[in-house]
Structure formats: C-alpha cells, structure tokens
Amino acid sequence: MRSIMRKAALTGVVIIGAGLLLPPSAASASVPGPEACPPDIWYKVVKLSTGYEAIGDTAGKRNGSSTTSRLTYEMSTTTSKATSWKSELGGSASWGVATVEAKIGREVTDSTDKGQKVTNWMDVPGGKWGYTTPKIERTTFVVQKWQDTATCGARFLGNAGKLYAITAYPFFSECVASSACSPKP
Template identity: 60%
Template structure:
C-alpha cells in the first residue's frame, strides 16, 4: 500500500510549466556587415590625347594611349579588417567588381566618333567608389545593434574608363 501511495502522490504533482506559456524564441547573436556606397569619382591614369578632324564628314579616330600612373584600391580601417576583407564584402553585397591595383605602362585603346571640322579628345581613367563597411550584431529580441564601422574602401570599380569629348574648339573630357 505504501508503494501505491507513492505512485499516486507522484501523479498528483502539477507540471512546472504550462504548454500555453511558451517563451519567446529570440535570435542568436549573429554578427553581420552592411555595405554603404557614397558615390563615384574619376582619376586620370594617362595623358589626354586629341585630334582635329579636318574632313567635312564624321570620322572614327582611334587612340592608343599608354597608362602613366598606377592606382591602388585603398582601405582605411577603423575596427579592423584588410583590403581583402573590404573587397570581399563589397563584391558579395553589391553589383560592383573591385580591381585591387592598376599598372602603369599598359597600352589601352579607344575609338571616338568625331564630327567633321571638330576636335575629339579622350583620357584613360579609373572610376573609384567609396564604400563604408558597417558592423552589426543581432540582439536577443531580433533587433540589429550597430557595433561600428569596420572601415572605408576606396575601390576601383571601372578600369580603364575613357572620358571623351568632341567640340568645334578645345574641350576637356568628362567625367
């Protein structure tokens, strides 16, 4: 009878938590990065070349230019990381491919349609975009907490890029 009482007493205990009182699931404290772009700038990597089309009809002028400057993708670290880290984040999270470095002494070619009795000018350039890599962490209630900037990447996003202009007089290739 004592055994039956012990078994019966165990059945009378209330469960410690009710099924309807489920706790919120929460989020793991994952760390992630966001890439913010702040526009483009252009830098010459060679001399401007130009010709006058003396004909009365338009003509295609070809320019073979040698690059005179080498350029590097830059990284300014705040919380750490490297150029490779910044390039990897930008390429993974944006539509841009980043060139780490250009070389001088490379011959690049461009053709330009120049109207008759006009000048045509071209300049080889790079396009550089600034990207800020922001670091975040998910909190227990699934909000994002800003941890700081990993750094800024001055990425070369177009190489070579040709600026051109045509006009009746001298002009400056843009952008």
C-alpha cells in the same frame, strides 16, 4: 439558489477580469522566449561617393573629313593606382574587397600599372575635335558591422572600415567640340 449562482458567476467574472488587468511580472518581460533571435553579426556595405582619377595624358584629334569618322586613340598610362582599405574595427584590404564584391555584386580592381597601353575610339563629326583621357572610376564604400539583438532588432557596432575601390578600369572621359575642350567627367 439562483441568486447564489449569479453572485458566484459575477464574482468569477470580476476575478478573471481583474487578472487580465495585471501587468506581466518583470521576470517574464526580460527573459526572451524561444522565438528570440540569435546574436548573429553581419555586415552592410554603403556607397559613399564615386569619382574619377586620370591615369594618362589627354589625347585629341581633329576629324578633317566632312562626315562623322571614328577616331582611335592608343595611349600609355602614366600613373599607377591601387584600391586601398582604411581599417576601423578590423579586417584586411582583401577582406574589404571580398565583402564589397559579395554585397554589391561589382568587381573591384586591386591595382593598375604605369605604362599599360589602352585604346579608346570615338565617333567625331566632320570638322570637330575629339579629346579623351584614360581614367579610373574610384568608388568609396563603408563596411558597417551590425549585430542582431535578442528582440530581433539590429544594433550598429561601428564601421569595420572604408574601401577606396577601383570600380572601373580603364574608364575614358571624352569631349567633342569645335576647339580644345576638357574631357568630363
């Protein structure tokens, strides 16, 4: 009797163990369970580059004093600039600006006008020259379109577009030297 029970128990263990070695069926592997992610679409903003563009002439003064003085420059802008959008998968310029502002948390200026008065001041050591140029800071962003997959991964759908944004206005480039110099950046 014991030998029959041992054989039956051993047979049960072998059958259960063999069942654990079987691969899951193809149908159960391809059907997502209730924990699957919905196919939501979302956007990611990536900064590509930052540069500076002049919007006025360079102004310079010499500090004739022997001590450091604050030199003030009041200038008028000579060009107008605008934020622009290059659509690839869609969206308007205003949508691109709103998306970048929401994702990056940085304000974007739509445009600047010619003939605007701008003021800058610099502390310049005695006997030195101080030069300044009014500029804008332009940052290029790409807005990427993504979709969640059923397996909770992410799939890149393409670029919605590029935003060539004015991210600082006015921005002043400066230099201080014993003779003429070119303000940087």
